[in-house]
Amino acid sequence: xELLVAMTLGLIVLTGLSNTFLxxxxxxxxxxxxxxxxxxxxxxxxxxxxxxxxAGYDPRGAGFDPLPVSTTQLRIRTDLNGDGQTTSTNENxxxxxxxxxxxxxxxxxxxxxxxxxxxxxxxxxxxxxxxNITAVNANVRAVRLRIxxxxxxxxxxxxxxxxxxxxxxxxxxxxPNLAI
Numbered sequence: 001x002e003l004l005v006a007m008t009l010g011l012i013v014l015t016g017l018s019n020t021f022l023x024x025x026x027x028x029x030x031x032x033x034x035x036x037x038x039x040x041x042x043x044x045x046x047x048x049x050x051x052x053x054x055a056g057y058d059p060r061g062a063g064f065d066p067l068p069v070s071t072t073q074l075r076i077r078t079d080l081n082g083d084g085q086t087t088s089t090n091e092n093x094x095x096x097x098x099x100x101x102x103x104x105x106x107x108x109x110x111x112x113x114x115x116x117x118x119x120x121x122x123x124x125x126x127x128x129x130x131x132n133i134t135a136v137n138a139n140v141r142a143v144r145l146r147i148x149x150x151x152x153x154x155x156x157x158x159x160x161x162x163x164x165x166x167x168x169x170x171x172x173x174x175x176p177n178l179a180i
Contacts, residue, residue: 030165033151037118038167041149044104044116049173051076051093052143056177060084066178067126067140072096074124074143097122120166121148127172142174
């Protein structure tokens, strides 16, 4: 009888420990996914903002449109090698949102590749000198970026957004070469 009581108590303790372990493991996995989603958004935002800051770099004064206004793609033009043209690799960069694949693509002239996956939203707005949205190329002085990235796997305990947790980053980038 004592052995049966001891085995039952041991089983109860073991069940409690395994449940605690499983809960902790699930929480760790979700936090890891959230961290990965945050890093994806930060990486994409970092590259976008660095390249946007170079928009309009024109050492020869060749005169080109550094940020042609578009609702479907973010195009950044710069003359990095100083030849008066924007035809070399990394001088005419196009960012686009592929909603069917949930990704942002980057094409630097050598072909498009996936910059960031699991993207729910990629919004860019062209701003004038007063911070108002503009559709006139000559009036563009800044670009507002917003990226929303979701976790790779849904969380069955999270009722919103189909179980996917999201992270959102927003930034306004003012390229110094546009205000000239």
